[in-house]
Amino acid sequence: MPRTDPRESVHKRAPTMDGVPNVTRADAAAAVRNPLAFIAARWTPHPRTVQRAALAPLVMSVIIVITGGAVRLTGSGLGCPTWPKCTDDSLTTTSEMGFHGVIEFGNRMLTYVLCAAVGWAIIAARSQKPYRRSLTLLGWAQFWIVMSNAVLGGIVVLVGLNPYTVAAHFVATTALLTVATVMWQRTREGDGAPRPLVGGSVQQLVWVMVVVSALLITVGTVVTGAGPHAGDSSDVPRMPVDWEMISKAHAVLAWIVVTLTFALWFVLKAVDAPKGPLARTRDLFLVLLAQGVIGYVQYFTDLPEVLVGLHMLGSCLVWIAVLRVLLALRERPEETVPGLPAQEYEATSVSMAGPR
Secondary structure, eight states, rough: OOOOHHHHHHHHHHHOOOOOOOOOOOHHHHHHHHHHHHHHHHHHOOHHHHHHHHHHHHHHHHHHHHHHHHHHHHTTTTOOOOSSSSSSSSSSSOOOHHHHHHHHHHHHHHHHHHHHHHHHHHHHHHHSSSSSHHHHHHHHHHHHHHHHHHHHHHHHTTSOOOOOHHHHHHHHHHHHHHHHHHHHHHTOOOOSSOEEOHHHHHHHHHHHHHHHHHHHHHHHHHHHSSOOOBSSOOOOOOOOOOOOHHHHHHHHHHHHHHHHHHHHHHHHHHTTTTHHHHHHHHHHHHHHHHHHHHHHHHHTTTTHEEEEHHHHHHHHHHHHHHHHHTTEEOOOOHHHHHHOOTTTTOOOOTTSSSSS
């Protein structure tokens, strides 16, 4: 019997194709009815993927504060003079609007990137097994804050950069930073009942520090609202307060936060607290020192735009560091949540306010 070359048999073999699963009409209907549940039933992200997804909105929130500061400091606040369009006749910026239009419209476009980051966090949290409702709700809370702050940003433009609406716009962004930081932390811990790592007196000290820090940021918005950087070259009204006086009040509050942080570090060392709260307190102290240096330098150099922008970045980092100190005071172990097995995720219809 003649021998054949194996290579010839390979070439003569009929081509084959792996079967592609069919998407039924029921699958399509389920995907349309509840896309989150549809994805969750077919994908289980790695815990690290969920953590990174939760970190993305936090990073984007800081970035959008920086770009918002650039809009203000370059006088581009009315680069797009109306909202939601850039002009009455154009959805986007035009060449006649020049540099200011590009800066303002670019900042508006970053809102969509932020929305995408929040959406990715929601999808990852919703798909995690076992299902954690608290994470998903934190993601949706960010979504609604972003939507409301986008509307508020439009109102800021429509009222000609009224300083009170500008301050409210920044406060709303601080709320977004708060929820994003909490969600990021929650992805790295379980759903068990929180167990305190320090005593009640230390917790009270930290809560005082949190309240004073929130007041510090709020007064900082008044300093900006009364200061020279109005956000546009036109005659934009300022808050009718003594800028020197409110700046000094802001500095006093900053020193109170620094003192409280220094005291907290010593107390934690004295009670031999775990490394987590100590490390977070140290980080906060270093951020406060850097922020203080920037603040005083900008004050004595007539508020140069670059330093004001760095100070806005610093305010975000200070608030995040304060929240991390607060969240480090307890631990949450893993908890087995009773319910359906991980693979049984039906695409049931739910409202956007509370998916699942």
